[in-house]
Amino acid sequence: MTATMLDKPAVEDRTSSLPLRLILAPAGAAPALIDGAWWPRSRDLTAELPSLTALLDPLWGRITRVTVNPTFWPVIPRKVPVAGHVVHVGWFKAEQDPHKLLLLSYTTGRWDLLVIPPETGPATAARLMAAATDPSQCLTASGLIQEAELFRIAAEADWDSTRETVWDSEGGHDTRRPTSRTPAGAVIDHVATPAKGM
Template sequence: MTATMLLTPAVEERTPSSSPPRLVLAPAGTAPALIDGAWWPRSRDLKAELPALIEVLDPLWGRITQVTVNPTFWPVIPRRVPAHGHVVHVGWFEAEQDPHKLLLLSYTVGRWDLLVIPPETAPATAARLMATATDPARSLTATGLIHEAERFRAAAEAAADADSFREAVWDSEGGHDARHPASRTSDRTVVGPVPTPAEGV
């Protein structure tokens, strides 16, 4: 089973807790991997973001009782968060946990790990990360996925810059007309009829 939430940006008037979570999970039955899915929160506020996430995951994974994060990217870590009719305990590990990962412990099933996509990520990069995080061949850590996406984005930007530069040079050298001389206007101005070779000069 795959649970995929819409990747549409948040409506400005909504609070993070009232918006559906931007979440994708690996299909059930796929080979175990370092990441079980990807979550793209709208902010760095765990108290506001976790309830909607837990509400989706509880029916799929069993009651989520504990969540841990790395404090690197979370300015405030509440000890408890009310979510889906129960309380979720929140903990943190600095050296032991990947800073781009959310670890969830289920009451019945066990442990799940989600890639946390930074809230400020561009939609195209976030979509790429979500697809990569649930690819059956996935083998990267959460930070590895983020670094790979960053390299891909930088390469795409460099290629776009190179294309723009080549186009600018091409335009400065005559552009389309330089490749098709017949389409250019003659440099000379001709007044009157042009004699044909048979008529002589």
């Protein structure tokens, strides 16, 4: 087996070769708080926005402006060059949900996408994508993220409980009688129970 070591790390544009992780609400669906979900691969808007807008431009009209909440985006460029035009990027801290991306097109209108954190596991991301495009859903972007986190915690607790049950059923539990933790000769005070009528 041979290993090749590079003096400099290879730099590649990971986002252009990988498929875009995006789901949109069905056309003609009732207006909702969220129009779809986007699961970027990083928190780099300069790298992530070109592929997103390239896909959305033919569907929604040329995307000219994007706004984010800076809470989860470490660098917010003022402009991002995309295929044939420039997208202006702005931010609103208090006015915009931190888990939402707002896209504007001069010709068609506005869309709100849930931004699934890049580090999210595939199962949770799939659940969030389904919830974001569910026409009966009435949660905000942050509400969807909180709901998914509660579901994940409950699933982990259930998984731990299941593993413990399997462990016990396979003989993993300690069948010996627990030993006393009280040192020999120690005196344990008991609180007297109050007499009736006191």
